Amino acid sequence: MITDQKPFAVNPNILEMEYAVRGPIPQRAAELEKQGRKIIPCHIGNPQALGQVPMTYLRQVLSLVEEPSKIARERQLKALFEENPSSNLREEDFISEEILGISQDILTKSVTGMGAYTASKGHYFIREAIAEFINQRDDFDPRNGINADPEKIFLTSGASQGVKFVVDLLIAKGNDGIMIPIPQYPLYSASIKKVGGTQVNYYPDEEQGWVFNRSILEDAYTKAGKDGVNVKGIVVINPGNPTGAVLDEQSMVDLIEFAQEHQLMIIADEVYQENVYQGKFLSFAKGLGTGTVPLVSLHSISKGFLGECGHRGGYLELRNPPKIENSTMDFTDLLNKQASVSLCSSTPGQVLTYLMVKPPTENSKSYQRYLEEKQKVLNDLHEKAVMIREAFSEMDGVECFGETGALYLFPRLNVLPEGTTDFDYCMALLEKTGLCTVNGSGFGQKEGTHHLRIAFLPPKELLKQVLPEWIKFHNQYVSK
Amino acid sequence: MITDQKPFAVNPNILEMEYAVRGPIPQRAAELEKQGRKIIPCHIGNPQALGQVPMTYLRQVLSLVEEPSKIARERQLKALFEENPSSNLREEDFISEEILGISQDILTKSVTGMGAYTASKGHYFIREAIAEFINQRDDFDPRNGINADPEKIFLTSGASQGVKFVVDLLIAKGNDGIMIPIPQYPLYSASIKKVGGTQVNYYPDEEQGWVFNRSILEDAYTKAGKDGVNVKGIVVINPGNPTGAVLDEQSMVDLIEFAQEHQLMIIADEVYQENVYQGKFLSFAKGLGTGTVPLVSLHSISKGFLGECGHRGGYLELRNPPKIENSTMDFTDLLNKQASVSLCSSTPGQVLTYLMVKPPTENSKSYQRYLEEKQKVLNDLHEKAVMIREAFSEMDGVECFGETGALYLFPRLNVLPEGTTDFDYCMALLEKTGLCTVNGSGFGQKEGTHHLRIAFLPPKELLKQVLPEWIKFHNQYVSK
Numbered sequence: 001m002i003t004d005q006k007p008f009a010v011n012p013n014i015l016e017m018e019y020a021v022r023g024p025i026p027q028r029a030a031e032l033e034k035q036g037r038k039i040i041p042c043h044i045g046n047p048q049a050l051g052q053v054p055m056t057y058l059r060q061v062l063s064l065v066e067e068p069s070k071i072a073r074e075r076q077l078k079a080l081f082e083e084n085p086s087s088n089l090r091e092e093d094f095i096s097e098e099i100l101g102i103s104q105d106i107l108t109k110s111v112t113g114m115g116a117y118t119a120s121k122g123h124y125f126i127r128e129a130i131a132e133f134i135n136q137r138d139d140f141d142p143r144n145g146i147n148a149d150p151e152k153i154f155l156t157s158g159a160s161q162g163v164k165f166v167v168d169l170l171i172a173k174g175n176d177g178i179m180i181p182i183p184q185y186p187l188y189s190a191s192i193k194k195v196g197g198t199q200v201n202y203y204p205d206e207e208q209g210w211v212f213n214r215s216i217l218e219d220a221y222t223k224a225g226k227d228g229v230n231v232k233g234i235v236v237i238n239p240g241n242p243t244g245a246v247l248d249e250q251s252m253v254d255l256i257e258f259a260q261e262h263q264l265m266i267i268a269d270e271v272y273q274e275n276v277y278q279g280k281f282l283s284f285a286k287g288l289g290t291g292t293v294p295l296v297s298l299h300s301i302s303k304g305f306l307g308e309c310g311h312r313g314g315y316l317e318l319r320n321p322p323k324i325e326n327s328t329m330d331f332t333d334l335l336n337k338q339a340s341v342s343l344c345s346s347t348p349g350q351v352l353t354y355l356m357v358k359p360p361t362e363n364s365k366s367y368q369r370y371l372e373e374k375q376k377v378l379n380d381l382h383e384k385a386v387m388i389r390e391a392f393s394e395m396d397g398v399e400c401f402g403e404t405g406a407l408y409l410f411p412r413l414n415v416l417p418e419g420t421t422d423f424d425y426c427m428a429l430l431e432k433t434g435l436c437t438v439n440g441s442g443f444g445q446k447e448g449t450h451h452l453r454i455a456f457l458p459p460k461e462l463l464k465q466v467l468p469e470w471i472k473f474h475n476q477y478v479s480k
Numbered sequence: 481m482i483t484d485q486k487p488f489a490v491n492p493n494i495l496e497m498e499y500a501v502r503g504p505i506p507q508r509a510a511e512l513e514k515q516g517r518k519i520i521p522c523h524i525g526n527p528q529a530l531g532q533v534p535m536t537y538l539r540q541v542l543s544l545v546e547e548p549s550k551i552a553r554e555r556q557l558k559a560l561f562e563e564n565p566s567s568n569l570r571e572e573d574f575i576s577e578e579i580l581g582i583s584q585d586i587l588t589k590s591v592t593g594m595g596a597y598t599a600s601k602g603h604y605f606i607r608e609a610i611a612e613f614i615n616q617r618d619d620f621d622p623r624n625g626i627n628a629d630p631e632k633i634f635l636t637s638g639a640s641q642g643v644k645f646v647v648d649l650l651i652a653k654g655n656d657g658i659m660i661p662i663p664q665y666p667l668y669s670a671s672i673k674k675v676g677g678t679q680v681n682y683y684p685d686e687e688q689g690w691v692f693n694r695s696i697l698e699d700a701y702t703k704a705g706k707d708g709v710n711v712k713g714i715v716v717i718n719p720g721n722p723t724g725a726v727l728d729e730q731s732m733v734d735l736i737e738f739a740q741e742h743q744l745m746i747i748a749d750e751v752y753q754e755n756v757y758q759g760k761f762l763s764f765a766k767g768l769g770t771g772t773v774p775l776v777s778l779h780s781i782s783k784g785f786l787g788e789c790g791h792r793g794g795y796l797e798l799r800n801p802p803k804i805e806n807s808t809m810d811f812t813d814l815l816n817k818q819a820s821v822s823l824c825s826s827t828p829g830q831v832l833t834y835l836m837v838k839p840p841t842e843n844s845k846s847y848q849r850y851l852e853e854k855q856k857v858l859n860d861l862h863e864k865a866v867m868i869r870e871a872f873s874e875m876d877g878v879e880c881f882g883e884t885g886a887l888y889l890f891p892r893l894n895v896l897p898e899g900t901t902d903f904d905y906c907m908a909l910l911e912k913t914g915l916c917t918v919n920g921s922g923f924g925q926k927e928g929t930h931h932l933r934i935a936f937l938p939p940k941e942l943l944k945q946v947l948p949e950w951i952k953f954h955n956q957y958v959s960k
Contacts, residue, residue, distance in 0.1 A: 089556055
């Protein structure tokens with residue numbers, strides 16, 4: 001039917017672009033699943049696909065703002081129930097006045113409800129709430145001039161869209177480069193590749209827990225300069241993806257000084273900021289303080305204890321937007337122009353972002369339930385990470401570095417049969433046990449090393465079942 | 481604070497990119513609104529911002545799938561009500577078994593609920609439903625081999641995202657071009673500009689109702705060829721944006737033959753397919769039939785009688801995906817790769833798209849209400865278009881061509897004071913009356929002509945108030 005067509009020449013950057021998280025191993029897993037095999041999908045940080053329960057607070061509100069007539073009806077139903085207490089319903093089955101009030105308040109503030117386009121940057125009241133959240137998280141005080149500004153906050157469709165806006169802007173020509181840590185989340189390599197820019201690798205020190213220092217950064221920068229690359233920005237992912245490692249404060253200080261000296265924009269991927277299981281998250285905004293380095297920080301509703309990936313919500317916060325060569329506009333204006341072409345991010349994503357930054361207050365009725373649900377998810381994740389790390393200790397030549405954060409472990413496979421790669425390993429692991437991971441080479445890794453990334457999301461019972469199988473598989477595979 | 485920063489050199493394509501629909505006039509309107517002025521926002525097709533009521537069917541289901549525990553609870557509440565009929569609630573205040581069943585069915589088919597990433601292309605069951613919708617709309621029969629294929633359907637974040645995927649792929653180098661009608665929706669010019677491609681204009685015949693023919697298309701193609709442009713695709717918007725005109729069948733036939741001869745991909749923007757007020761919509765898929773031209777068709781939940789802009793849902797259907805030079809992949813695979821990098825479109829957008837293509841069946845309980853709501857919106861829109869066209873007849877030198885479709889009228893302003901443009905006119909109209917429209921030059925227009933685009937969305941009462949003011953303003957303005 002299409003035989004008389006000539007082949008199309010298409011954008012070579014898209015042809016070459018790679019995205020391992022949805023690459024050959026997950027594709028093979030999907031095939032096996034169609035054939036009836038039980039697959040344990042640990043290739044992607046998709047918590048609710050593995051049974052993580054949505055936060056009641058978020059979904060109650062979202063459900064009501066999507067159908068506002070239910071707010072008044074809920075009160076009538078509650079009255080009916082109170083007059084007729086014999087029923088098998090309980091008081092907890094009714095939505096609290098607090099939740100009804102929050103829902104009504106969102107509808108009032110949005111003015112146009114859920115079905116209308118919002119401003120390109122997203123609803124102003126939501127951007128205000130995000131600014132307050134940042135100020136509170138980082139102990140910023142408006143009086144010292146480093147508070148967050150709602151006009152420099154953009155609501156985005158997940159964090160991915162924000163990254164693409166920034167990369168698309170920064171890359172003006174082919175030798176413009178952006179530094180990214182190796183290993184990295186393939187969104188960065190793919191976005192840079194897509195617009196024809198140059199990826200400049202820097203190599204955090206795995207054995208020290210994926211930390212880095214000035215000399216690691218300068219080495220990468222100098223090498224790029226010799227290759228004719230004009231470095232414009234540097235990406236940092238904290239907690240790390242795929243490494244899962246929480247960044248130490250000294251690495252942050254070094255990176256900020258480095259960016260300052262070379263006039264680079266920092267792109268801080270902080271979507272796992274709630275996934276810090278020991279200690280406290282330290283943001284780049286806080287690390288920067290009154291510093292003048294341009295900083296983009298990304299956050300998302302997909303991770304943390306929310307795991308609302310499917311709703312595609314998130315935000316980008318910009319600090320110290322640089323002026324632009326040959327233009328009266330600054331970086332904020334140009335981000336806004338890009339956001340305009342997509343019209344706006346989705347209203348459910350925006351509302352969930354609002355609820356993320358405005359959780360129930362401590363003395364509210366929803367607070368206790370919210371806290372319990374939150375802690376259950378986070379404790380569970382931490383326990384699962386510990387279980388998997390313990391399994392590594394029974395696998396020959398497997399080491400895993402860094403303080404556990406995010407949703408991932410990125411163990412190093414020190415022993416592999418000659419001529420095989422971590423891709424072969426992950427494919428064999430999938431075929432043998434149904435466990436779907438992603439090979440380290442999909443994220444980039446120091447030459448000669450092999451890794452895999454596993455998202456520690458499956459239910460504990462499932463892990464208890466599959467980990468012994470994995471240990472057995474591993475020790476057989478590497479002894480070949 | 482940022483004085484020691486050097487200005488950044490950024491992507492010049494984004495610097496130059498323009499997007500009038502969110503340009504200076506709407507920006508001025510926003511300023512005026514902040515100052516307390518009443519603004520009538522007719523610059524954008526954003527129905528629910530102007531009071532269009534969401535379809536009950538869609539929102540009932542969406543509200544339930546966002547909080548699944550409400551499905552069982554609804555049945556308990558209904559029982560409570562039936563046992564205690566004295567209350568001031570009525571039976572209609574309860575969600576019907578039909579809606580509860582549809583909601584449960586969506587949750588079951590989605591497997592992972594609303595909070596998980598879906599496949600990059602979107603949920604398979606939704607793509608299947610879209611394929612059925614297309615087959616039914618266009619009387620396709622699987623037996624003749626031109627039925628829609630769920631694997632060639634992509635759920636997107638509005639239609640805009642689909643357009644960007646295709647444009648990003650088609651443009652391989654700067655002299656690669658895409659033909660677009662003038663006037664056009666600025667998403668097309670902006671997307672082509674952003675990736676550094678060449679926009680090739682073709683000029684539908686305004687006075688014949690914005691139709692075109694082979695010679696109009698060939699002229700544009702030949703001129704582009706002389707300028708060294710390698711044309712890869714052609715955009716057609718039906719019903720038109722900004723013209724609002726419904727395309728005639730002969731123009732469609734001519735365009736398909738033209739694309740066939742020159743091996744171009746057709747990009748058919750059909751997001752207004754439900755906004756045909758007289759006669760029946762004819763899709764390009766139907767026009768193409770068993771033809772072998774590569775065709776992309778776009779649809780959306782933002783327009784029609786749904787107007788769910790804020791939920792950012794839509795789909796892209798691909799027919800005859802071309803093979804790709806130097807690759808074993810075809811066009812579908814490469815679209816999929818791009819979709820992967822954004823992970824997936826939002827689940828609420830996907831569910832509303834599903835409900836758009838699967839309305840209540842004729843003998844169902846929800847059908848009557850659905851039909852009434854639908855017809856009310858569409859009749860209202862048509863009446864408002866007629867009202868505004870009538871107002872034009874009282875304005876000196878204003879003419880409006882084409883059969884009314886979509887949500888827009890695009891009148892030609894034949895008389896303007898010397899030295900003024902349609903931009904000046906629209907700005908003055910805004911300042912004087914609060915009516916926010918977009919100047920024709922924001923969409924492109926034949927040199928020497930002036931137009932504006934008005935979205936016919938405000939409530940009738942508001943139009944009755946503002947139209948006489950506009951007529952007065954106009955006749956004074958042009959007599960200067």
